[in-house]
Amino acid sequence: MIVSLLVMSCQIEDDNAPKPDEAFIKFYGELTSYEASDIEVIYDATGEVAEGLIVFGTKVTEAGDKDYFVLQTDLEGNLVDSTSYGFINQTDRDFTGDGLPDDFRGDETAGQIELIPGGGYITIGTSSISENALDISDFRILTLAFLDADLNLVSDTLLTLVSQVDNTELDLEGNDVILLSDGSILLVGAKEFDRGGGISDFDNYFFKFSFTDGVIFEQTQGVAGEDENDVIVRAFEKSSGNIVMLGYSNTPSQLGENGGVNGTNAYFLEIDPNGTPVNFAAYGLDDPADGRIYNEQVNDAIKTSFGYSLVGTSNTSNDEQFGFIMNLSNNGVFLSANSHDSSTYNTENNTLQTLGNGVVQASDNSLILLGQYLNFSTNNLARGGEGMYVKFDQAAKPVAGGENFFGLSDGNDEVVDAVVLPDGKIVAVANVDFGGGVKLISIVKLNDDGSLN
Amino acid sequence: MKKHLIAISLSLCVYYGLAQSSTQCSRALAQAELAFEQGRLSDIINTYSSSTSGFTRCLQNGVFSIDEEIRAYKLLTKAYLFQDDEAKAEEMFIELLKVDKEHQLSPEDPAELYLLKDKFKTEPILRIAARGGANKSLPTIIQDFNTFQTGSKRYNEKGNDTGLGIGFWAEVLAERHLGKGIEVGTGVQYRITSYEIEGEMIEGNLNYVAKNTSNMLRFPLMIRYSLNYDKKDENGNRIRMLPYVFIGGSFDWMLKAKYVDTRRTGGTAYTLPDGSEDLKQFNQVANTNVSIMAGLGARFRVGRSEVDFFSLELRYDNALFNYINPDNRWANEDVNFGIGHVEDDLTLNTISFSVGYTRSLYIPRKRKEYR
Numbered sequence: 001m002i003v004s005l006l007v008m009s010c011q012i013e014d015d016n017a018p019k020p021d022e023a024f025i026k027f028y029g030e031l032t033s034y035e036a037s038d039i040e041v042i043y044d045a046t047g048e049v050a051e052g053l054i055v056f057g058t059k060v061t062e063a064g065d066k067d068y069f070v071l072q073t074d075l076e077g078n079l080v081d082s083t084s085y086g087f088i089n090q091t092d093r094d095f096t097g098d099g100l101p102d103d104f105r106g107d108e109t110a111g112q113i114e115l116i117p118g119g120g121y122i123t124i125g126t127s128s129i130s131e132n133a134l135d136i137s138d139f140r141i142l143t144l145a146f147l148d149a150d151l152n153l154v155s156d157t158l159l160t161l162v163s164q165v166d167n168t169e170l171d172l173e174g175n176d177v178i179l180l181s182d183g184s185i186l187l188v189g190a191k192e193f194d195r196g197g198g199i200s201d202f203d204n205y206f207f208k209f210s211f212t213d214g215v216i217f218e219q220t221q222g223v224a225g226e227d228e229n230d231v232i233v234r235a236f237e238k239s240s241g242n243i244v245m246l247g248y249s250n251t252p253s254q255l256g257e258n259g260g261v262n263g264t265n266a267y268f269l270e271i272d273p274n275g276t277p278v279n280f281a282a283y284g285l286d287d288p289a290d291g292r293i294y295n296e297q298v299n300d301a302i303k304t305s306f307g308y309s310l311v312g313t314s315n316t317s318n319d320e321q322f323g324f325i326m327n328l329s330n331n332g333v334f335l336s337a338n339s340h341d342s343s344t345y346n347t348e349n350n351t352l353q354t355l356g357n358g359v360v361q362a363s364d365n366s367l368i369l370l371g372q373y374l375n376f377s378t379n380n381l382a383r384g385g386e387g388m389y390v391k392f393d394q395a396a397k398p399v400a401g402g403e404n405f406f407g408l409s410d411g412n413d414e415v416v417d418a419v420v421l422p423d424g425k426i427v428a429v430a431n432v433d434f435g436g437g438v439k440l441i442s443i444v445k446l447n448d449d450g451s452l453n
Numbered sequence: 454m455k456k457h458l459i460a461i462s463l464s465l466c467v468y469y470g471l472a473q474s475s476t477q478c479s480r481a482l483a484q485a486e487l488a489f490e491q492g493r494l495s496d497i498i499n500t501y502s503s504s505t506s507g508f509t510r511c512l513q514n515g516v517f518s519i520d521e522e523i524r525a526y527k528l529l530t531k532a533y534l535f536q537d538d539e540a541k542a543e544e545m546f547i548e549l550l551k552v553d554k555e556h557q558l559s560p561e562d563p564a565e566l567y568l569l570k571d572k573f574k575t576e577p578i579l580r581i582a583a584r585g586g587a588n589k590s591l592p593t594i595i596q597d598f599n600t601f602q603t604g605s606k607r608y609n610e611k612g613n614d615t616g617l618g619i620g621f622w623a624e625v626l627a628e629r630h631l632g633k634g635i636e637v638g639t640g641v642q643y644r645i646t647s648y649e650i651e652g653e654m655i656e657g658n659l660n661y662v663a664k665n666t667s668n669m670l671r672f673p674l675m676i677r678y679s680l681n682y683d684k685k686d687e688n689g690n691r692i693r694m695l696p697y698v699f700i701g702g703s704f705d706w707m708l709k710a711k712y713v714d715t716r717r718t719g720g721t722a723y724t725l726p727d728g729s730e731d732l733k734q735f736n737q738v739a740n741t742n743v744s745i746m747a748g749l750g751a752r753f754r755v756g757r758s759e760v761d762f763f764s765l766e767l768r769y770d771n772a773l774f775n776y777i778n779p780d781n782r783w784a785n786e787d788v789n790f791g792i793g794h795v796e797d798d799l800t801l802n803t804i805s806f807s808v809g810y811t812r813s814l815y816i817p818r819k820r821k822e823y824r
Contacts, residue, residue, distance in 0.1 A: 023782070025600045025789050027654055079602045408791045410721065432790060435721025438659060442600075442790075452783035 022425075022445075023452045026077035027432065029440035033060040034069060036441045037110040037125075039429040041419045042072070045118060050422050052080060055429055056113035056123055057441055059084050066107040068125060068143075069441075070151055075421065077443050083151040087127040087143055087158055097166040098134070105129065108143065111189075112176045112234070119149030124177040124187060127160070134168075142174030142189055161207065163191050169199055176234045181241065182273070184210035188245055190231040191220050202229040204269060206245060217275030223250045230267065234301040236308070238330070241273045246301040246310050246328075253284035255334045264295040266310050268332035281332040285314055285324055285339055293317035294339065296324060300358040300417065306394060307335065309367050311359040314339050323356030323371045323388065325396050336396035340369060342388075345376055345405060352376045354388055358417035362448040363424035366399055367392045370428060372414035373405055384408065387415035387430045389450040404450030406442075407432055415444075424448060475518075478511030482521050482528075489528055497532045519757065523553045527566075534565050542569060543819065550575060550817035554760045560689065572823040576630060577760065577813035582638065584766065585623035586807030590648040592618075595775060595798035598782065600789065601654040606797070609648055616664070620646040622805060624673065634682030634695075642671040642703070646803055647713070654793045659719035663794045667710040667738065667776075667801070675701025675746065693754045695762070698747070705742040705772070709733060717792050729787035736781045737796065739774060746770045752811065762811040769804050776801040 028034065036057035041050050052074050059069040067086030073079055087106030094101060106127030114122045123145045130137040142161040146154040163170035173189040180186055191205035203222035209215045222230025232247040249267035265284035271277050285294040298312040307329040314324045326337035342352040358370040371388045383405070391402025407413025411433035418428040430442040446452055485508055488496045500506045504513075511517050512525050526549035533542035546569055549556055555575050558567055592608050599606065609618035626640035647666040654660065677699035681692040710732040715725040732738045750766030777796045788794050 024598070025783065025795065027601050027793060029655060032658070406786065406790060408723070409726070409787060410723070411790075413790070434659060434717075434719065434723075436719070438655075438720035440654075440659075452789075 023447075024077045024443075024445045025452070026073070026443045027440040028055075028071055028073075028079065028082075028443070029059070029438075032437050033439040034058070034441045035110070035431045035439060036071075036416050036429045038112045039417050039419050039427065039443070040113055040115055041421065041427075042115065047117065050075060053077070053419070053427060053443065054113060054115070054121065055441060055443065057110045057431075058108050058125075061086070063105075065105055066109075068108045068110055068123060068145065070113065070121065070123065070147060071441065072151060073443065077427075077445065081151050083147070083153070085145060085153050085158060087129060087141075087160070106141075106143070109140075111174050114177050114179060116146075116179065120154075121147040121151075122177050122179070122185065123147065124174040124189075126171075126173045126175075126189070127158075136168045139168040140171035140173060142172045142187065144174065144177065144187065161187070164194075167194065170194060171202075172205065173202070173231070175232060175247075178235050178237060180208070180237050180243075180273075182210070184208055184213070184216055186235055186237075186243060188232040188235045188247075190229070190247075193220075193224070195224060201225060201227055201250075202231055204230045204232045204245065204247065204249070204267075206232060206235070206243075206271065206275065208275060219271075219275045221269065221277055225250075229264070231298075232267075232269070233298050233312075236301075236303045238270075242278065243271050243273070244308065244330075244332070245269045245271065246298060246308060248296055248298040248312065249282055251280070251282040253282045255283045255286075263293060264297060264315075266296045266298050266312070266326050266337075268308070268328055270332060279332055281328075281334070283326060283328070283334045283337065285326075285337055287316075291317075292320075294322075294324075296326070299356060302359050302361060304361050304367070305365055306330075307333075309359050309361065311356040311369050311371070313355045313371070321353045321355055321374070323354040323369055323390075325356065325359065325367060325369045325392050327367070327394060327396055336394070338392065338396035338398070340388075340390055340398070342373060342376075342390070342403065345373060345403075355414065357414060360418040360420055360426065362391070362426065363420055364448065365394060366402070366448070367394065367396075368402075368418060368426065368448075368450075370415040370418055384410045385412040385414060385433070387413045387428075387432075389415060389428065389446070391449065402449050404446075406430060406444060408434065411435060420448075421445075426450075474511070474516050477507055478516045479521065481506075481508040481511055482517065482525055484508075485528055486524070489532060494532045494536050497528065498536060498538075501529055501532075519552060523549060523556070526552060527556075530569070531563065531566060534563075534569060539569075543572075546570070546573065547817045550815070554758050554813065554815045554817075557689075557691070572819050574816075574818055574820055577815050578629075579814045580628040580630075580636075580638075580762075580811050581814065582626045582628055582640075582762075582764070582809055582811040583623070584626075584764065584807040584809030586621070586766075586805055588620045588622055588644065588646060588770075588803040588805035590618035590620060590646050591802045591804060592648050592776075592797075592799045593802055595800065597797045598795045599652070600793050600795050601652065605653060607651045610651065616647075616649045618646075618648040620644065620666075620803070622646075622807070624671075626673070626675075628677075628811070630682075634679045634697075636677045636679065637675070638677065638701075639672070639674045642669075642673055644669045644671055644803075646801060648801070650794065652794055655719065659717070659793070661715070661717040661792045661794055663715045663788070663792060664713045665710065665732070665796070666713050667732075668708045670706045670708055671703045671744070672706075673701055673703040673746065675699050679752065691754065691759060693759065695752045695754075696749070697752065698749045700747045701745070703744040703746060703770070705744055707733065707738055707740050707742070710738040712788070715788070715792055715794070723791050725787060725792060729785060729791075732785075735784040737778050737784055739776060739778055742772050742774050742776065742801075744770050744772045760813040762809075764807075764809040764811060766807045766809065767804070768807065769802070771802045772800040775799070 042052040055071040092101030144159040163172040190202040203220040230249040253265040265282040270279040294314040322339040324339040327335040387406035391399040530545040622644035624642035626638040628638035679697040748768030752762035
């Protein structure tokens, strides 16, 4: 009898018990250190049925350098496939202009991943390359990769763009890539200049090309001057064919303070299909009460139902950091903005500093700021850097009960980005720090209030 | 010194007096039995009726040994029975049953005594059983959940870190015989169960061990069938070993559930901090459950009357519902992120071994139809 009971162990399943796809936390990594920068939903050929998730980031290789890392999972967070690749000078390119192929290896910084309709992906990032014999270090170049649907690097080749072929001091950063409706591809980022007195500053960089017509335009735009940096972070195509690019700039703001000397503001730039700027605007957060200056560094932006939402971190003149969210209309008109010093978790600190990394618009149209709480204590528990999840309404006001933190109590964890699934659930991607150099990518499926249950 | 001598002398006198009484009582009992054989029933009854007789004083002052006391009351029962004084015979028989709970008649006993015994309840009104032992948890996964891609969690494998999932339990049951070796029992049980999980997040680099311990108050109800319950061997003695099987169910009430020695290695080693180990606090376990159980064992008659038992038992407990509260599976971030662990949906089943002692309780009385 006992044996039969053992074999036919009885159990009654609760019909209301959550199934595996209702919430999960998944860690990914095989060796030591992995970091994500972007997550997207993979849809089927019709573009209507969600089939999985794709995460773009980096991993530390056994050789000790960073490579790009692409991770594909199903909608329940189960690993489907992964790949990694990094810059090596396979084609004997001579970036340094010395007439000899360069023996470079790169440390990659991931930007964004774009899905190609019908299958495949484009990734963009920045490779920091060094070559000791040539006394070159931290030479940053834009690197672009095409992956097929099985995550194979097409032609085993990483495409590269440099700021200036004969100057390894000047960097070119790749931040975003989008496929345009005419079939061409737009790359955006920031290009560094030497304006005659050495390395000066970055300007906005946008580069459009197609496989049939070659380069359509390669443009820069921004404020010239020492450390007057202008950086495009994300780009979106409007139905008119114009392109909206969002980032940060030292252009004085039209609303709020201008960031003071070398101050930085959120930046809206619209260009026509030929790359000609048609509209721009800069906005900064303001705090006239205590005279603090906020310098906004935009880290992510999304197209929303009302226009655009930008998020990033405001670095204040009091050496504080606060994640912020800013909402603009389709034409770049300022709608609302707010910085986030958490009143929920700052039970023992006067101000809890935060970092803003990503943003997603929930199914109820609220906006979720993703990032990091710096060290804090709550309910007598000391926490290290924790992943941050904060919900704002469209007026950029925090939604009550829409705040949560994630991560190890003592790790330097951060939430990087998120997507909304067709069922309204949020899937956030986080970098979770286990200490001792072990850092894993984590995908967390949440309710839209940030809860896991 | 003088005082010591007096004390020693008094002790010797008392000891001699008692020895003399015991011998005299044995002799008085033997004389009474001889009188019965000779048919002098009135002499026996008169002797017992006289409070000053040696026989009566031996019986009332407890000088008889247990065996002698049984013989004495049985003798008086028979004497009154043959004198047609049924009331006194029943009175004596009750006294006999007080001394020898389930007095077994011998073939030599008269038919009248058998008839008299049939009028009485000689079986226990209740048995109180106390058992205790060790259990081994056998968690049965309903649906698995993981935070990592290898997906393999090992339960109770006694690997480098995991243990065997050994716990302990004890119960007190009230049992009653229904007839033909079938008994029912119910009572209360306190059970400590643990299971240990080893998870390998990154092979060789990032591992954890989570030990889940729960304390339950359980209310079992079981029905048992014993072989040899009323059987006697060829010598007319009751068979001492009673093998049995049982089935039953239990209502389980969770008192406490917590993680013990739960830690992660790899990265910066991490041990689950105080305040994060309580699954009840985070409402992560079911507060109640229902189990079914089955088992087998053997009871061995012990004691002079052989009405109490020593028992050995093997039991399987199978919970019917999820041990984990799925609504709050992810409620404890120190476990989810810090350790990297999430509980599977599972039924917490156990196999257990116990030893026990059963005490039979009696109220000797006439059956209802003879009152």
